[in-house]
Amino acid sequence: MSSSGGVVRRSLLDDLASSMLSLIADRNLAAGDPFESVRSLAERFKVAVPTIREALRRLEATGAVELRHGSGVYVGRHIGRLVLANPLAPTPSADRLVELLQARALIEPPVAALAAQNRTDAALERMDQHLAEAADLIESGDHARLAEVNMDFHRSLAQASGNATLAEVVESVTVVNVREQLEILHIHGDRQADLDEHRAILEAVRAADAELAERLTREHLDGVLTVINDRARPPLS
Amino acid sequence: MSSSGGVVRRSLLDDLASSMLSLIADRNLAAGDPFESVRSLAERFKVAVPTIREALRRLEATGAVELRHGSGVYVGRHIGRLVLANPLAPTPSADRLVELLQARALIEPPVAALAAQNRTDAALERMDQHLAEAADLIESGDHARLAEVNMDFHRSLAQASGNATLAEVVESVTVVNVREQLEILHIHGDRQADLDEHRAILEAVRAADAELAERLTREHLDGVLTVINDRARPPLS
DNA sequence: GAATGAAAATGATCAGATCACTTGGTCATT
DNA sequence: AATGACCAAGTGATCTGATCATTTTCATTC
Numbered sequence: 001m002s003s004s005g006g007v008v009r010r011s012l013l014d015d016l017a018s019s020m021l022s023l024i025a026d027r028n029l030a031a032g033d034p035f036e037s038v039r040s041l042a043e044r045f046k047v048a049v050p051t052i053r054e055a056l057r058r059l060e061a062t063g064a065v066e067l068r069h070g071s072g073v074y075v076g077r078h079i080g081r082l083v084l085a086n087p088l089a090p091t092p093s094a095d096r097l098v099e100l101l102q103a104r105a106l107i108e109p110p111v112a113a114l115a116a117q118n119r120t121d122a123a124l125e126r127m128d129q130h131l132a133e134a135a136d137l138i139e140s141g142d143h144a145r146l147a148e149v150n151m152d153f154h155r156s157l158a159q160a161s162g163n164a165t166l167a168e169v170v171e172s173v174t175v176v177n178v179r180e181q182l183e184i185l186h187i188h189g190d191r192q193a194d195l196d197e198h199r200a201i202l203e204a205v206r207a208a209d210a211e212l213a214e215r216l217t218r219e220h221l222d223g224v225l226t227v228i229n230d231r232a233r234p235p236l237s
Numbered sequence: 238m239s240s241s242g243g244v245v246r247r248s249l250l251d252d253l254a255s256s257m258l259s260l261i262a263d264r265n266l267a268a269g270d271p272f273e274s275v276r277s278l279a280e281r282f283k284v285a286v287p288t289i290r291e292a293l294r295r296l297e298a299t300g301a302v303e304l305r306h307g308s309g310v311y312v313g314r315h316i317g318r319l320v321l322a323n324p325l326a327p328t329p330s331a332d333r334l335v336e337l338l339q340a341r342a343l344i345e346p347p348v349a350a351l352a353a354q355n356r357t358d359a360a361l362e363r364m365d366q367h368l369a370e371a372a373d374l375i376e377s378g379d380h381a382r383l384a385e386v387n388m389d390f391h392r393s394l395a396q397a398s399g400n401a402t403l404a405e406v407v408e409s410v411t412v413v414n415v416r417e418q419l420e421i422l423h424i425h426g427d428r429q430a431d432l433d434e435h436r437a438i439l440e441a442v443r444a445a446d447a448e449l450a451e452r453l454t455r456e457h458l459d460g461v462l463t464v465i466n467d468r469a470r471p472p473l474s
Numbered sequence: 475g476a477a478t479g480a481a482a483a484t485g486a487t488c489a490g491a492t493c494a495c496t497t498g499g500t501c502a503t504t
Numbered sequence: 505a506a507t508g509a510c511c512a513a514g515t516g517a518t519c520t521g522a523t524c525a526t527t528t529t530c531a532t533t534c
Contacts, residue, residue, distance in 0.1 A: 012486080013294075017325060025327075037515060048488045050287040053517090054294045057250075061298030062325050069248075069516050070495030082326045082337070083409045088254060088299050089319045090262070096402070100319070103402040106347045114343065165333070165340040169406055172320045249517080274484060285519045290486090306485050307526030478533070486525070494517070504507070 016045055016055035021064060024075055035065060035073040061087060082165060085172040097180055098228055104173050105221035108154065111170060113214035115160035116205045123160035127202050130156055131195065138191050146191065147178050153198050157217075160205065197223075253282055253292035258301060261312055272302060272310040298324060319402060322409040334417055335465055341410050342458035345391065348407060350451035352397035353442045360397035364439050367393055368432065375428050383428065384415050390435050394454075397442065434460075 024035065036044075042052040056073065059065045063078025078084060092100065115123070130153040137146040151174045158170035197220045204213035261272060273281075279289040293310065296302045300315025315321060329337065352360070367390040374383040388411045395407035411418075434457045441450035 021325065021327065038517095039515075049490095050290070050518095051487060053287070053291055054486090057291045057294040058298045059325065061295045062323050064325060067516065068496080070514080071497075072515065078323075080327070081323050082329065082333070082413055083406075084321050084323050086299050086315075086318050086321050088258065088296065088301060089317075090255075090258060092319065096319070099400050099402045102400055103406060106351065106403065107344055107406070110343045110347070163336050163339055165336045165410065166343065169320075169340060169344070169410070172409075173402065173406070176319055275486095276484075286521095287487095288518060291517090304485065305527080307483080308528075309484065476534085478531105480531085481529085483528075484526085486523100488521105488523075490520095492517100492519075494515100496515080497513085498511105499513100500509100500511075502507105502509085504505100 012047070012051070013055050013058065016047065016052065017058050019045065020055065020059060024064075024079065029075045029079075031075050031077045031079055033075045035075055037072055038067075041073070063087070081168050083168040083172055085175040089176065091180065092176060098225070100173055100176060101221065101225050101228060104154075104170075105218065105225055107166075107173070108158070108170060108221060109214045109218040111158050111161050111163075111166050112201060112205065112217035113210040114163065114166070115157055116208050116210040116213040118162035119160040119205050119208070120162075123156065124202070124206055126156045127153060127160065127205070131198055131202060134195055134198070138195060143191075144178075147181055150194065150198070151175070151178055151181070157201065157205070194220075249284070249288070250292050250295065253284065253289060254295050256282065257292065257296060261301075261316065266312045266316075268312050268314045268316055270312045272312055274309055275304075278310070300324070318405050320405040320409055322412040326413065329413060329417065335462070337410055337413060338458065338462050338465060341391075341407075342455065342462055344410070345395070345407060345458060346451045346455040348395050348398050348400075348403050349438060349442065349454035350447040351400065351403070352394055353445050353447040353450040355399035356397040356442050356445070357399075360393065361439070361443055363393045364390060364397065364442070368435055368439060371432055371435070375432060380428075384418055387431065387435070388412070388415055388418070394438065394442070431457075 020035075020041070029035065038049060038052060038056065041056075042049045045052060056065060056067060060067060060076065062084060063076040063081065065079075066074045066076045068074060130149055134146060134149045134153065137143075137149060154174050155167070155171050158167040161167065197216065201213055201216045201220065204216055257272075257278065266272065275286060275289060275293065278293075279286045282289065293302060293304060297304060297313065299321060300313040300318065302316075303311045303313045305311060367386055371383060371386045371390065374380075374386060391411050392404070392408055395404040398404065434453065438450055438453045438457065441453055
């Protein structure tokens with residue numbers, strides 16, 4: 001049984017989707033570049049417009065392309081990625097959010113250690129910028145934007161590891177509902193402490209101290225996790 | 238800049254996609270269950286067939302639904318997932334494969350430790366079955382199927398952690414091109430040693446020895462990684 | 475009871491048209 | 505020259521309605 005072996009009859013849509021991806025690759029297009037109009041694509045592949053649109057929707061769902069009304073079809077931000085956050089995922093339950101944080105607490109510390117070993121000047125600068133922006137946002141009180149920038153820090157930390165796959169994984173587990181994570185932060189409350197912890201992690205990475213970076217990242221995420229758990233199951237008395 | 242703040246104008250397609258997901262959720266449908274015909278959906282949402290099909294293609298791309306020619310629309314295997322392997326990802330380069338294995342070597346050991354703490358009898362039995370099947374396949378020499386079952390073992394190990402998100406992450410990094418990993422295995426060659434290592438991991442998990450499970454998993458993946466690296470950069474003399 | 479084959483249900487694709495949005499240019503106003 | 509209103513072309517979004525291909529069902533037949 002199962003799908004192993006045998007000739008997989010590729011559907012027309014499969015062909016269209018992969019052909020368009022090849023087209024993008026052949027032209028060396030990068031994220032954000034304009035691709036080609038729907039009508040032009042339909043003509044190129046000798047299919048009707050609705051058909052090419054179905055294939056485009058499929059690509060769109062994985063972030064490979066982007067359709068902008070009135071403007072055109074563009075290369076998407078997630079072109080070429082192996083691991084993705086489900087763009088259609090519903091708002092996760094409280095349990096799921098705890099799971100998500102547990103996953104992060106498990107994955108990100110060793111990633112931070114790797115980042116401490118492989119970090120480049122460019123990566124350090126990117127993290128510096130995120131922390132500077134975060135400091136500004138604490139001043140201005142824009143908590144929604146702050147939550148996003150804090151996630152950006154975690155992502156750039158993962159990027160600093162030099163492993164794109166790990167960066168994608170971390171991206172995927174951090175992208176889920178910043179709104180919910182904002183609520184968490186709001187409860188956690190101590191935004192300044194968060195910033196300080198991020199700064200400490202960055203310094204460990206800058207100093208190429210893998211062990212310290214790992215420990216600080218673990219403590220940081222475990223701290224958040226503790227707060228969440230306390231809220232979920234408030235003390236009995 | 239960026240997408241923060243502001244009113245996000247949800248398109249008709251966004252509404253259709255999320256409405257259909259809600260419909261599936263409301264009906265308590267599980268993966269594999271029949272959903273509803275395209276025509277019926279078009280009628281229900283008062284839109285034309287090509288429109289509903291675009292929305293369905295979007296859902297299909299994330300594994301939320303499945304369209305079977307002549308049969309109907311069914312609930313997909315990945316319904317409700319947060320993290321996904323990009324179903325449209327091209328065959329990764331050699332570098333990317335090494336990255337993928339590095340990511341696995343980083344993530345899976347602590348997951349194995351967690352599995353040792355949280356494993357249930359059902360999870361243990363599932364892993365037992367995979368190893369039994371793997372043993373059979375070594376006998377019969379079906380290496381393609383063996384590679385798949387070996388990946389199944391790693392997935393069920395992650396499932397045993399009790400954290401669905403972690404399981405999804407491991408799923409995502411193991412699903413990528415079993416074909417390529419098969420090639421790796423073919424080079425690695427020692428299929429019996431692999432099986433023995435898997436068995437040792439399982440026994441550590443069964444014994445609830447988190448530390449051992451973690452160490453064995455790390456050694457197992459590092460071993461594969463070493464082989465790959467040796468192949469990629471053969472010794473100088 | 476099993477094999478056969480017609481009919482119905484359903485997805486896949488097509489063709490052409492109309493509506494809605496974006497963009498760039500024109501042109502009058504300032 | 506800078507600004508803003510306006511218009512027209514390009515492009516995505518959606519509709520209508522039909523035809524083809526595949527699967528499933530079920531009555532018929534042996």
